[in-house]
Amino acid sequence: MRVVERSFGDLHRGERPGDAALDVQVRAKRFDARLVLDDVRVRVAPGEIVCLVGASGCGKSTLLRIAAGLDREFEGAVRVDGRAHDAPTREVGVVFQEPRLFPWCSVADNIAFEAGGAPRNDPRVAGLLEDVGLSGYGAALPRQLSGGQAQRVALARALAGEPRVLLLDEPFSAVDAFTRMKLQDLLIGLVRRKGIATLMVTHDIDEAAWLADRVLVLDADPGRLREQIAVPVARPRVRDDPGLAAARARIFHGLQAAHAL
Amino acid sequence: MTADPTILLDYSHASQWGAALADGRDDTTPRPETPRPASGRARAILLAWLLPLAALAATEIAGRLGWVTSNLLPTPSDVARALFELGGHTVANHVAASTARVVAGYAIGASLAVAIGSLVGLSATARALLDPSFQALRAIPSLAWVPLLLLWLGIGEAPKLAMIAIGAFFPIYMGVVAGIRGVDRKLVEVARLMRLDSFALVRRVLLPAALPSVMTGLRNGLSLAWMFMVAGELIAASSGLGYLLTDGRETSRADLVLAAIVLLALLGKLSDTAMARLERRLLRWRDTVDAS
Numbered sequence: 001m002r003v004v005e006r007s008f009g010d011l012h013r014g015e016r017p018g019d020a021a022l023d024v025q026v027r028a029k030r031f032d033a034r035l036v037l038d039d040v041r042v043r044v045a046p047g048e049i050v051c052l053v054g055a056s057g058c059g060k061s062t063l064l065r066i067a068a069g070l071d072r073e074f075e076g077a078v079r080v081d082g083r084a085h086d087a088p089t090r091e092v093g094v095v096f097q098e099p100r101l102f103p104w105c106s107v108a109d110n111i112a113f114e115a116g117g118a119p120r121n122d123p124r125v126a127g128l129l130e131d132v133g134l135s136g137y138g139a140a141l142p143r144q145l146s147g148g149q150a151q152r153v154a155l156a157r158a159l160a161g162e163p164r165v166l167l168l169d170e171p172f173s174a175v176d177a178f179t180r181m182k183l184q185d186l187l188i189g190l191v192r193r194k195g196i197a198t199l200m201v202t203h204d205i206d207e208a209a210w211l212a213d214r215v216l217v218l219d220a221d222p223g224r225l226r227e228q229i230a231v232p233v234a235r236p237r238v239r240d241d242p243g244l245a246a247a248r249a250r251i252f253h254g255l256q257a258a259h260a261l
Numbered sequence: 262m263t264a265d266p267t268i269l270l271d272y273s274h275a276s277q278w279g280a281a282l283a284d285g286r287d288d289t290t291p292r293p294e295t296p297r298p299a300s301g302r303a304r305a306i307l308l309a310w311l312l313p314l315a316a317l318a319a320t321e322i323a324g325r326l327g328w329v330t331s332n333l334l335p336t337p338s339d340v341a342r343a344l345f346e347l348g349g350h351t352v353a354n355h356v357a358a359s360t361a362r363v364v365a366g367y368a369i370g371a372s373l374a375v376a377i378g379s380l381v382g383l384s385a386t387a388r389a390l391l392d393p394s395f396q397a398l399r400a401i402p403s404l405a406w407v408p409l410l411l412l413w414l415g416i417g418e419a420p421k422l423a424m425i426a427i428g429a430f431f432p433i434y435m436g437v438v439a440g441i442r443g444v445d446r447k448l449v450e451v452a453r454l455m456r457l458d459s460f461a462l463v464r465r466v467l468l469p470a471a472l473p474s475v476m477t478g479l480r481n482g483l484s485l486a487w488m489f490m491v492a493g494e495l496i497a498a499s500s501g502l503g504y505l506l507t508d509g510r511e512t513s514r515a516d517l518v519l520a521a522i523v524l525l526a527l528l529g530k531l532s533d534t535a536m537a538r539l540e541r542r543l544l545r546w547r548d549t550v551d552a553s
Contacts, residue, residue, distance in 0.1 A: 070450060088454045100451050104469045104546040113465075114455040143548035 021046045021081055021197035022092075022165040024067045029059065029074040029223075036062055037074070038222040044197035046164070049188070051212035052201045053251060055260035059223030060201040064169050067199060068094045081164055090114075093158030093196075095168045099150035101142040101157075108138035111157045128156040131190060148179035152186070159190065166191055168200040172207065180204075181239075184211055192235070205255070209247040210239065217254035227254045335516035340523060343516035356524060358500040359490055362418070363532075366425025367486040371479060374430045378437025378478075382471070383463065392438070399431045403485075404492055411496070421493035428489030429482035436478020440471030473547060476540040483536055487529050502528075 020043035029037035036059045044050045052060045065071040067078055069088040077084050080091045101110045105117070108125045112118035118125045118138070129135050132152040142150060151171060158166060168187075172180040188211060191198045202208050208215045209231055217227040229250045233243035255261045317337045323329050324336030331339060344352060380387045381395070406427055410420040444467050452466045468475075494503020502521045509517030 088456055094454055100447050141546050
Protein backbone atom coordinates (compact mmCIF):
# COMPACT_ATOMS: atom_id res chain seq x y z
CA MET A 1 0.00 0.00 0.00
CA ARG A 2 2.81 2.44 0.82
CA VAL A 3 4.08 2.34 -2.75
CA VAL A 4 0.65 3.00 -4.18
CA GLU A 5 0.14 5.94 -1.85
CA ARG A 6 3.37 7.65 -2.83
CA SER A 7 2.43 7.45 -6.47
CA PHE A 8 -0.36 9.95 -5.82
CA GLY A 9 2.20 12.60 -5.03
CA ASP A 10 2.25 15.20 -2.32
CA LEU A 11 -1.30 16.43 -2.77
CA HIS A 12 -2.69 13.03 -1.99
CA ARG A 13 -0.16 11.86 0.56
CA GLY A 14 -1.79 10.14 3.47
CA GLU A 15 -4.78 9.00 1.47
CA ARG A 16 -5.72 5.39 1.66
CA PRO A 17 -7.21 5.12 -1.82
CA GLY A 18 -7.74 1.38 -1.68
CA ASP A 19 -10.39 1.63 0.97
CA ALA A 20 -11.70 5.17 0.42
CA ALA A 21 -15.37 5.30 1.39
CA LEU A 22 -15.77 8.49 -0.61
CA ASP A 23 -14.01 9.23 -3.85
CA VAL A 24 -15.00 12.46 -5.58
CA GLN A 25 -13.26 13.14 -8.84
CA VAL A 26 -14.15 16.32 -10.67
CA ARG A 27 -12.24 16.77 -13.90
CA ALA A 28 -14.14 19.97 -14.62
CA LYS A 29 -17.14 21.82 -13.27
CA ARG A 30 -18.37 24.91 -15.05
CA PHE A 31 -21.00 27.51 -14.33
CA ASP A 32 -21.75 28.69 -17.86
CA ALA A 33 -18.32 29.48 -19.28
CA ARG A 34 -16.58 29.91 -15.94
CA LEU A 35 -14.46 26.99 -14.78
CA VAL A 36 -15.24 26.53 -11.09
CA LEU A 37 -13.46 23.29 -10.29
CA ASP A 38 -10.46 22.08 -12.23
CA ASP A 39 -9.26 18.54 -11.77
CA VAL A 40 -10.05 18.10 -8.09
CA ARG A 41 -9.99 14.69 -6.51
CA VAL A 42 -10.83 14.04 -2.87
CA ARG A 43 -10.79 10.66 -1.22
CA VAL A 44 -11.84 10.06 2.34
CA ALA A 45 -11.31 6.83 4.27
CA PRO A 46 -13.81 5.40 6.76
CA GLY A 47 -13.57 7.23 10.10
CA GLU A 48 -11.36 9.89 8.59
CA ILE A 49 -12.21 13.58 8.83
CA VAL A 50 -11.14 15.81 5.97
CA CYS A 51 -11.70 19.55 6.05
CA LEU A 52 -11.94 21.67 2.96
CA VAL A 53 -10.82 25.30 3.25
CA GLY A 54 -10.38 28.09 0.73
CA ALA A 55 -11.52 31.51 -0.31
CA SER A 56 -15.22 32.29 -0.64
CA GLY A 57 -16.41 31.20 -4.05
CA CYS A 58 -13.55 28.78 -4.63
CA GLY A 59 -15.97 25.94 -5.23
CA LYS A 60 -15.87 24.21 -1.83
CA SER A 61 -19.61 24.07 -1.49
CA THR A 62 -20.00 23.12 -5.13
CA LEU A 63 -17.65 20.19 -4.56
CA LEU A 64 -19.75 19.13 -1.59
CA ARG A 65 -22.98 19.40 -3.60
CA ILE A 66 -21.42 17.25 -6.29
CA ALA A 67 -20.40 14.68 -3.70
CA ALA A 68 -23.96 14.71 -2.33
CA GLY A 69 -25.43 14.02 -5.75
CA LEU A 70 -27.29 17.35 -5.78
CA ASP A 71 -25.31 18.69 -8.72
CA ARG A 72 -24.88 16.40 -11.70
CA GLU A 73 -23.63 18.94 -14.23
CA PHE A 74 -19.94 18.13 -14.06
CA GLU A 75 -17.26 16.01 -15.66
CA GLY A 76 -16.08 13.29 -13.37
CA ALA A 77 -17.46 10.70 -10.99
CA VAL A 78 -18.52 10.24 -7.40
CA ARG A 79 -17.88 6.84 -5.85
CA VAL A 80 -19.11 5.63 -2.52
CA ASP A 81 -17.46 2.39 -1.45
CA GLY A 82 -16.28 2.02 -5.02
CA ARG A 83 -19.77 2.29 -6.55
CA ALA A 84 -20.46 5.27 -8.80
CA HIS A 85 -23.47 7.48 -7.96
CA ASP A 86 -25.03 10.25 -9.96
CA ALA A 87 -27.90 10.98 -7.56
CA PRO A 88 -28.39 11.32 -3.81
CA THR A 89 -27.92 8.02 -2.05
CA ARG A 90 -28.76 6.64 1.33
CA GLU A 91 -25.05 6.06 1.92
CA VAL A 92 -24.29 9.77 2.04
CA GLY A 93 -25.64 11.99 4.82
CA VAL A 94 -25.58 15.76 4.48
CA VAL A 95 -25.64 18.56 7.04
CA PHE A 96 -26.07 22.09 5.73
CA GLN A 97 -25.12 25.43 7.20
CA GLU A 98 -28.75 25.86 8.32
CA PRO A 99 -30.51 22.98 10.09
CA ARG A 100 -33.15 22.81 7.32
CA LEU A 101 -35.60 20.93 9.50
CA PHE A 102 -39.19 20.60 8.32
CA PRO A 103 -40.92 23.00 10.70
CA TRP A 104 -44.24 21.12 10.67
CA CYS A 105 -42.65 17.82 11.73
CA SER A 106 -41.62 16.93 15.26
CA VAL A 107 -37.96 16.30 15.93
CA ALA A 108 -38.57 12.54 15.75
CA ASP A 109 -40.43 12.82 12.43
CA ASN A 110 -37.67 15.01 11.03
CA ILE A 111 -35.04 12.43 11.93
CA ALA A 112 -37.11 9.62 10.44
CA PHE A 113 -38.40 11.75 7.56
CA GLU A 114 -36.95 9.50 4.89
CA ALA A 115 -38.71 6.49 6.41
CA GLY A 116 -41.98 8.45 6.33
CA GLY A 117 -41.94 9.68 9.93
CA ALA A 118 -41.38 7.96 13.23
CA PRO A 119 -43.81 5.83 15.16
CA ARG A 120 -44.09 6.85 18.79
CA ASN A 121 -41.04 5.79 20.85
CA ASP A 122 -39.20 4.48 17.80
CA PRO A 123 -36.03 2.91 19.27
CA ARG A 124 -33.95 3.90 16.21
CA VAL A 125 -34.90 7.54 16.64
CA ALA A 126 -34.37 7.34 20.40
CA GLY A 127 -30.88 5.96 19.75
CA LEU A 128 -30.04 8.74 17.33
CA LEU A 129 -31.36 11.36 19.75
CA GLU A 130 -29.16 9.87 22.42
CA ASP A 131 -26.21 9.94 20.03
CA VAL A 132 -26.59 13.68 19.55
CA GLY A 133 -27.38 14.38 23.21
CA LEU A 134 -31.06 15.24 22.78
CA SER A 135 -32.79 12.31 24.47
CA GLY A 136 -36.42 13.07 25.17
CA TYR A 137 -36.71 15.82 22.56
CA GLY A 138 -38.48 13.63 19.99
CA ALA A 139 -41.85 15.32 20.34
CA ALA A 140 -40.53 18.89 20.27
CA LEU A 141 -41.19 21.05 17.22
CA PRO A 142 -38.21 22.66 15.47
CA ARG A 143 -39.31 26.15 16.52
CA GLN A 144 -38.83 25.16 20.15
CA LEU A 145 -35.15 24.34 19.62
CA SER A 146 -32.14 26.58 19.96
CA GLY A 147 -29.77 26.89 17.02
CA GLY A 148 -27.36 24.35 18.45
CA GLN A 149 -30.13 21.87 19.24
CA ALA A 150 -31.57 22.23 15.74
CA GLN A 151 -28.17 21.48 14.25
CA ARG A 152 -27.90 18.40 16.48
CA VAL A 153 -31.20 17.21 15.04
CA ALA A 154 -29.90 17.88 11.53
CA LEU A 155 -26.89 15.74 12.37
CA ALA A 156 -29.12 12.96 13.71
CA ARG A 157 -31.20 13.12 10.52
CA ALA A 158 -28.06 12.87 8.38
CA LEU A 159 -27.01 9.81 10.36
CA ALA A 160 -30.46 8.18 10.23
CA GLY A 161 -29.71 6.29 7.02
CA GLU A 162 -26.56 4.81 8.59
CA PRO A 163 -24.44 6.50 5.94
CA ARG A 164 -20.89 5.56 5.00
CA VAL A 165 -20.14 9.19 4.21
CA LEU A 166 -21.03 12.42 5.97
CA LEU A 167 -20.83 15.75 4.16
CA LEU A 168 -21.00 18.98 6.13
CA ASP A 169 -21.15 22.49 4.70
CA GLU A 170 -20.06 24.94 7.41
CA PRO A 171 -22.44 23.26 9.84
CA PHE A 172 -21.38 25.12 12.95
CA SER A 173 -20.85 28.61 11.57
CA ALA A 174 -24.13 29.99 12.90
CA VAL A 175 -23.78 28.93 16.53
CA ASP A 176 -21.89 30.57 19.37
CA ALA A 177 -18.29 29.61 20.14
CA PHE A 178 -19.01 27.32 23.12
CA THR A 179 -21.81 25.50 21.34
CA ARG A 180 -19.53 25.12 18.34
CA MET A 181 -16.86 23.39 20.46
CA LYS A 182 -19.44 21.00 21.90
CA LEU A 183 -20.81 20.19 18.47
CA GLN A 184 -17.31 19.65 17.08
CA ASP A 185 -16.53 17.14 19.82
CA LEU A 186 -19.88 15.45 19.28
CA LEU A 187 -19.10 15.14 15.57
CA ILE A 188 -15.64 13.69 16.14
CA GLY A 189 -17.00 11.12 18.59
CA LEU A 190 -19.81 10.03 16.28
CA VAL A 191 -17.95 9.72 13.00
CA ARG A 192 -15.00 7.92 14.56
CA ARG A 193 -17.20 5.54 16.51
CA LYS A 194 -19.34 4.77 13.47
CA GLY A 195 -16.38 4.80 11.06
CA ILE A 196 -17.97 7.38 8.77
CA ALA A 197 -15.88 9.10 6.13
CA THR A 198 -16.38 12.80 6.79
CA LEU A 199 -15.82 15.68 4.44
CA MET A 200 -16.47 19.12 5.86
CA VAL A 201 -16.30 22.60 4.41
CA THR A 202 -15.30 25.26 6.91
CA HIS A 203 -14.07 28.83 7.07
CA ASP A 204 -12.72 28.40 10.54
CA ILE A 205 -8.99 27.62 10.80
CA ASP A 206 -9.29 26.49 14.44
CA GLU A 207 -12.12 24.17 13.52
CA ALA A 208 -10.23 22.68 10.58
CA ALA A 209 -7.15 21.97 12.72
CA TRP A 210 -9.17 20.58 15.62
CA LEU A 211 -11.36 18.26 13.57
CA ALA A 212 -9.31 17.16 10.64
CA ASP A 213 -6.95 14.33 9.91
CA ARG A 214 -6.19 16.18 6.71
CA VAL A 215 -6.97 19.72 5.60
CA LEU A 216 -7.30 20.45 1.89
CA VAL A 217 -6.66 24.00 0.75
CA LEU A 218 -8.48 24.96 -2.41
CA ASP A 219 -7.31 27.66 -4.80
CA ALA A 220 -9.92 29.95 -6.26
CA ASP A 221 -10.76 30.72 -9.91
CA PRO A 222 -10.63 27.96 -10.87
CA GLY A 223 -10.86 25.80 -7.78
CA ARG A 224 -7.85 23.54 -7.63
CA LEU A 225 -6.33 21.54 -4.82
CA ARG A 226 -3.47 23.75 -3.71
CA GLU A 227 -2.13 22.00 -0.69
CA GLN A 228 -2.80 19.15 1.65
CA ILE A 229 -2.00 19.64 5.29
CA ALA A 230 -1.89 16.58 7.49
CA VAL A 231 -2.73 17.10 11.15
CA PRO A 232 -0.66 14.35 12.78
CA VAL A 233 -2.03 14.82 16.28
CA ALA A 234 -3.22 11.70 18.02
CA ARG A 235 -6.80 11.48 19.29
CA PRO A 236 -8.26 12.24 21.69
CA ARG A 237 -6.78 15.66 21.18
CA VAL A 238 -6.51 18.54 23.61
CA ARG A 239 -7.23 22.01 22.31
CA ASP A 240 -3.88 23.47 23.40
CA ASP A 241 -1.76 20.75 21.80
CA PRO A 242 1.35 22.35 20.17
CA GLY A 243 0.79 20.09 17.15
CA LEU A 244 -2.57 21.79 16.59
CA ALA A 245 -0.94 25.21 16.84
CA ALA A 246 1.52 24.15 14.16
CA ALA A 247 -1.31 22.82 11.99
CA ARG A 248 -3.22 26.08 12.42
CA ALA A 249 -0.16 28.02 11.30
CA ARG A 250 0.24 25.83 8.24
CA ILE A 251 -3.44 26.17 7.34
CA PHE A 252 -3.15 29.92 7.81
CA HIS A 253 -0.19 30.13 5.46
CA GLY A 254 -1.91 27.84 2.99
CA LEU A 255 -4.93 30.11 2.91
CA GLN A 256 -2.70 33.14 2.53
CA ALA A 257 -0.97 31.54 -0.39
CA ALA A 258 -4.40 30.77 -1.88
CA HIS A 259 -5.27 34.48 -1.48
CA ALA A 260 -8.13 33.59 0.80
CA LEU A 261 -6.78 35.89 3.51
CA MET B 262 -57.62 20.57 0.94
CA THR B 263 -57.33 17.54 -1.23
CA ALA B 264 -55.42 15.52 1.32
CA ASP B 265 -56.31 14.66 4.86
CA PRO B 266 -54.34 17.13 7.00
CA THR B 267 -53.64 14.52 9.61
CA ILE B 268 -51.58 12.64 7.05
CA LEU B 269 -49.52 15.70 6.31
CA LEU B 270 -49.09 16.90 9.83
CA ASP B 271 -48.65 14.51 12.66
CA TYR B 272 -48.84 16.25 15.99
CA SER B 273 -49.60 13.14 17.98
CA HIS B 274 -46.54 13.45 20.18
CA ALA B 275 -46.78 17.19 20.52
CA SER B 276 -47.93 17.19 24.12
CA GLN B 277 -44.79 15.53 25.42
CA TRP B 278 -42.20 18.06 24.47
CA GLY B 279 -42.62 20.22 27.54
CA ALA B 280 -41.20 17.64 29.92
CA ALA B 281 -38.24 17.07 27.65
CA LEU B 282 -37.43 20.73 27.36
CA ALA B 283 -37.73 21.32 31.06
CA ASP B 284 -34.40 19.70 31.89
CA GLY B 285 -32.70 22.10 29.41
CA ARG B 286 -29.22 20.72 29.31
CA ASP B 287 -28.18 21.95 25.90
CA ASP B 288 -26.15 24.83 24.64
CA THR B 289 -28.75 27.52 24.91
CA THR B 290 -31.97 27.71 26.81
CA PRO B 291 -34.93 26.59 24.73
CA ARG B 292 -37.59 29.16 24.30
CA PRO B 293 -40.45 28.45 26.67
CA GLU B 294 -43.99 29.08 25.55
CA THR B 295 -45.46 31.85 27.62
CA PRO B 296 -49.25 31.83 27.73
CA ARG B 297 -50.74 35.29 27.76
CA PRO B 298 -51.64 36.20 31.36
CA ALA B 299 -55.37 35.97 32.13
CA SER B 300 -55.60 39.60 33.19
CA GLY B 301 -54.23 40.72 29.82
CA ARG B 302 -56.76 38.59 27.98
CA ALA B 303 -59.67 39.94 30.05
CA ARG B 304 -58.50 43.45 29.31
CA ALA B 305 -58.34 42.71 25.58
CA ILE B 306 -61.89 41.31 25.63
CA LEU B 307 -63.12 44.34 27.55
CA LEU B 308 -61.52 46.74 25.11
CA ALA B 309 -62.88 44.84 22.13
CA TRP B 310 -66.46 45.11 23.43
CA LEU B 311 -66.22 48.74 24.52
CA LEU B 312 -66.94 50.35 21.15
CA PRO B 313 -69.84 48.15 19.97
CA LEU B 314 -71.55 48.27 23.37
CA ALA B 315 -71.22 52.03 23.55
CA ALA B 316 -72.65 52.37 20.03
CA LEU B 317 -75.59 50.10 20.92
CA ALA B 318 -76.30 52.05 24.08
CA ALA B 319 -76.09 55.37 22.25
CA THR B 320 -78.49 54.14 19.55
CA GLU B 321 -80.93 52.86 22.16
CA ILE B 322 -80.85 56.15 24.06
CA ALA B 323 -81.10 58.27 20.90
CA GLY B 324 -84.09 56.23 19.76
CA ARG B 325 -85.87 56.34 23.10
CA LEU B 326 -85.38 60.07 23.40
CA GLY B 327 -86.70 60.58 19.88
CA TRP B 328 -83.48 62.13 18.52
CA VAL B 329 -83.63 59.85 15.46
CA THR B 330 -86.73 58.50 13.74
CA SER B 331 -87.13 54.87 14.63
CA ASN B 332 -88.17 53.78 11.11
CA LEU B 333 -84.74 54.90 9.82
CA LEU B 334 -82.59 53.82 12.75
CA PRO B 335 -84.48 51.42 14.99
CA THR B 336 -83.17 50.90 18.51
CA PRO B 337 -81.38 47.65 19.37
CA SER B 338 -84.47 46.58 21.31
CA ASP B 339 -86.61 47.17 18.18
CA VAL B 340 -84.25 44.95 16.21
CA ALA B 341 -84.40 42.27 18.88
CA ARG B 342 -88.19 42.47 18.86
CA ALA B 343 -88.27 42.17 15.05
CA LEU B 344 -86.19 39.01 15.29
CA PHE B 345 -88.42 37.66 18.02
CA GLU B 346 -91.59 38.41 16.03
CA LEU B 347 -90.21 36.61 12.98
CA GLY B 348 -90.09 33.55 15.18
CA GLY B 349 -87.29 31.10 15.80
CA HIS B 350 -88.50 28.81 13.05
CA THR B 351 -88.47 31.47 10.30
CA VAL B 352 -85.13 32.88 11.41
CA ALA B 353 -83.63 29.39 11.51
CA ASN B 354 -84.98 28.71 8.01
CA HIS B 355 -83.40 31.85 6.59
CA VAL B 356 -80.11 31.19 8.33
CA ALA B 357 -80.11 27.58 7.20
CA ALA B 358 -80.88 28.50 3.58
CA SER B 359 -78.05 31.05 3.44
CA THR B 360 -75.59 28.83 5.28
CA ALA B 361 -76.34 25.88 3.00
CA ARG B 362 -75.66 28.04 -0.05
CA VAL B 363 -72.39 29.31 1.38
CA VAL B 364 -71.26 25.82 2.33
CA ALA B 365 -72.08 24.35 -1.08
CA GLY B 366 -70.74 27.26 -3.13
CA TYR B 367 -67.61 27.55 -1.00
CA ALA B 368 -66.96 23.83 -1.24
CA ILE B 369 -67.17 23.99 -5.04
CA GLY B 370 -65.03 27.12 -5.30
CA ALA B 371 -62.44 25.95 -2.77
CA SER B 372 -62.05 22.48 -4.31
CA LEU B 373 -61.54 23.94 -7.77
CA ALA B 374 -59.15 26.57 -6.43
CA VAL B 375 -57.03 24.04 -4.52
CA ALA B 376 -56.92 21.66 -7.48
CA ILE B 377 -56.15 24.24 -10.15
CA GLY B 378 -53.91 26.27 -7.83
CA SER B 379 -51.83 23.17 -7.01
CA LEU B 380 -51.48 22.37 -10.69
CA VAL B 381 -50.41 25.92 -11.53
CA GLY B 382 -48.06 26.04 -8.54
CA LEU B 383 -46.39 22.73 -9.36
CA SER B 384 -46.17 22.69 -13.13
CA ALA B 385 -44.43 25.37 -15.14
CA THR B 386 -46.42 24.33 -18.19
CA ALA B 387 -49.74 24.61 -16.36
CA ARG B 388 -48.64 27.97 -15.02
CA ALA B 389 -47.76 29.29 -18.47
CA LEU B 390 -51.01 27.90 -19.85
CA LEU B 391 -53.50 28.84 -17.12
CA ASP B 392 -52.18 31.58 -14.89
CA PRO B 393 -52.39 34.52 -17.33
CA SER B 394 -56.02 33.68 -18.07
CA PHE B 395 -56.93 33.36 -14.41
CA GLN B 396 -55.17 36.62 -13.62
CA ALA B 397 -57.22 38.30 -16.36
CA LEU B 398 -60.45 36.76 -15.04
CA ARG B 399 -59.51 37.83 -11.54
CA ALA B 400 -59.40 41.45 -12.72
CA ILE B 401 -63.13 41.31 -13.55
CA PRO B 402 -65.16 42.51 -10.57
CA SER B 403 -66.90 39.30 -9.64
CA LEU B 404 -70.33 40.94 -9.40
CA ALA B 405 -70.12 41.66 -13.12
CA TRP B 406 -70.78 37.96 -13.64
CA VAL B 407 -74.26 38.25 -12.11
CA PRO B 408 -76.26 39.20 -15.22
CA LEU B 409 -74.49 36.53 -17.23
CA LEU B 410 -75.10 33.89 -14.59
CA LEU B 411 -78.78 34.84 -14.44
CA LEU B 412 -79.03 34.57 -18.23
CA TRP B 413 -77.27 31.22 -18.29
CA LEU B 414 -78.54 29.55 -15.17
CA GLY B 415 -81.93 31.16 -14.54
CA ILE B 416 -82.99 32.30 -11.10
CA GLY B 417 -82.81 29.02 -9.15
CA GLU B 418 -80.06 27.86 -6.82
CA ALA B 419 -77.47 27.36 -9.55
CA PRO B 420 -76.55 31.01 -10.21
CA LYS B 421 -76.21 31.70 -6.48
CA LEU B 422 -73.90 28.74 -5.95
CA ALA B 423 -71.91 29.72 -9.03
CA MET B 424 -71.51 33.27 -7.71
CA ILE B 425 -70.36 32.09 -4.29
CA ALA B 426 -67.95 29.66 -5.92
CA ILE B 427 -66.50 32.41 -8.14
CA GLY B 428 -66.16 34.73 -5.16
CA ALA B 429 -64.38 32.11 -3.07
CA PHE B 430 -62.24 30.82 -5.93
CA PHE B 431 -59.79 33.64 -6.53
CA PRO B 432 -58.40 34.34 -3.06
CA ILE B 433 -57.95 30.60 -2.51
CA TYR B 434 -56.37 30.10 -5.91
CA MET B 435 -53.95 32.96 -5.23
CA GLY B 436 -53.11 31.54 -1.80
CA VAL B 437 -52.41 28.05 -3.12
CA VAL B 438 -50.26 29.25 -6.02
CA ALA B 439 -48.30 31.72 -3.89
CA GLY B 440 -47.89 29.11 -1.15
CA ILE B 441 -46.46 26.44 -3.42
CA ARG B 442 -44.32 28.88 -5.41
CA GLY B 443 -42.93 30.26 -2.15
CA VAL B 444 -41.74 26.98 -0.66
CA ASP B 445 -38.15 27.25 0.56
CA ARG B 446 -35.84 25.76 -2.07
CA LYS B 447 -33.58 24.55 0.72
CA LEU B 448 -36.29 22.29 2.09
CA VAL B 449 -36.96 20.90 -1.38
CA GLU B 450 -33.25 20.11 -1.59
CA VAL B 451 -33.45 18.12 1.63
CA ALA B 452 -36.36 16.21 0.12
CA ARG B 453 -34.20 15.47 -2.92
CA LEU B 454 -31.46 14.11 -0.67
CA MET B 455 -34.10 11.82 0.83
CA ARG B 456 -35.01 10.72 -2.70
CA LEU B 457 -38.70 11.53 -2.32
CA ASP B 458 -40.69 10.86 -5.49
CA SER B 459 -42.82 13.65 -6.96
CA PHE B 460 -46.00 12.54 -5.23
CA ALA B 461 -44.32 12.29 -1.82
CA LEU B 462 -42.63 15.63 -2.43
CA VAL B 463 -46.00 17.28 -2.99
CA ARG B 464 -47.72 15.52 -0.13
CA ARG B 465 -44.99 15.65 2.48
CA VAL B 466 -43.13 18.87 1.68
CA LEU B 467 -44.84 21.25 -0.72
CA LEU B 468 -48.39 21.11 0.64
CA PRO B 469 -47.44 21.43 4.33
CA ALA B 470 -45.00 24.21 3.51
CA ALA B 471 -47.67 25.99 1.47
CA LEU B 472 -50.32 25.54 4.16
CA PRO B 473 -49.95 28.98 5.83
CA SER B 474 -50.62 30.73 2.55
CA VAL B 475 -53.38 28.25 1.64
CA MET B 476 -55.11 28.84 4.97
CA THR B 477 -55.00 32.61 4.45
CA GLY B 478 -56.59 32.09 1.06
CA LEU B 479 -59.26 29.80 2.53
CA ARG B 480 -60.13 32.38 5.17
CA ASN B 481 -60.33 35.25 2.70
CA GLY B 482 -62.33 33.03 0.37
CA LEU B 483 -64.83 32.24 3.09
CA SER B 484 -65.53 35.89 3.87
CA LEU B 485 -65.99 36.55 0.16
CA ALA B 486 -68.33 33.57 -0.03
CA TRP B 487 -70.62 35.22 2.53
CA MET B 488 -70.46 38.45 0.60
CA PHE B 489 -71.43 36.82 -2.67
CA MET B 490 -74.17 34.84 -0.99
CA VAL B 491 -75.79 38.13 0.02
CA ALA B 492 -75.33 39.57 -3.46
CA GLY B 493 -76.93 36.47 -4.97
CA GLU B 494 -79.86 36.46 -2.57
CA LEU B 495 -80.48 40.19 -3.02
CA ILE B 496 -81.16 39.64 -6.69
CA ALA B 497 -83.52 36.71 -6.69
CA ALA B 498 -84.40 34.56 -3.73
CA SER B 499 -87.39 33.53 -1.68
CA SER B 500 -85.43 32.54 1.38
CA GLY B 501 -82.19 33.40 3.12
CA LEU B 502 -80.78 36.45 4.83
CA GLY B 503 -80.36 38.33 1.55
CA TYR B 504 -84.06 37.81 0.94
CA LEU B 505 -84.75 39.14 4.45
CA LEU B 506 -82.75 42.27 3.57
CA THR B 507 -84.72 42.81 0.36
CA ASP B 508 -87.98 42.13 2.14
CA GLY B 509 -87.13 44.68 4.84
CA ARG B 510 -86.29 47.33 2.27
CA GLU B 511 -89.43 46.73 0.22
CA THR B 512 -91.64 46.94 3.29
CA SER B 513 -89.67 49.91 4.66
CA ARG B 514 -88.75 48.02 7.79
CA ALA B 515 -85.28 49.09 8.86
CA ASP B 516 -85.55 46.86 11.94
CA LEU B 517 -85.84 43.80 9.69
CA VAL B 518 -82.87 44.94 7.59
CA LEU B 519 -80.78 45.48 10.70
CA ALA B 520 -81.87 42.13 12.11
CA ALA B 521 -80.63 40.44 8.93
CA ILE B 522 -77.36 42.41 9.15
CA VAL B 523 -76.87 41.31 12.74
CA LEU B 524 -77.43 37.69 11.76
CA LEU B 525 -74.99 38.01 8.86
CA ALA B 526 -72.41 39.53 11.15
CA LEU B 527 -72.83 36.69 13.64
CA LEU B 528 -72.59 34.00 10.98
CA GLY B 529 -69.59 35.63 9.33
CA LYS B 530 -67.80 36.03 12.63
CA LEU B 531 -68.68 32.49 13.72
CA SER B 532 -67.39 30.89 10.54
CA ASP B 533 -64.25 33.03 10.54
CA THR B 534 -63.53 32.14 14.15
CA ALA B 535 -63.93 28.46 13.37
CA MET B 536 -61.58 28.90 10.42
CA ALA B 537 -59.06 30.81 12.55
CA ARG B 538 -59.10 28.01 15.12
CA LEU B 539 -58.55 25.41 12.43
CA GLU B 540 -55.71 27.55 11.07
CA ARG B 541 -54.06 27.86 14.47
CA ARG B 542 -54.39 24.14 15.02
CA LEU B 543 -52.95 23.17 11.67
CA LEU B 544 -50.18 25.75 11.84
CA ARG B 545 -49.09 25.26 15.41
CA TRP B 546 -45.61 24.54 14.12
CA ARG B 547 -45.16 28.05 12.80
CA ASP B 548 -42.52 30.14 14.51
CA THR B 549 -44.43 33.38 14.51
CA VAL B 550 -45.51 36.02 16.97
CA ASP B 551 -49.08 34.77 17.28
CA ALA B 552 -48.21 31.08 17.32
CA SER B 553 -47.75 30.85 21.06
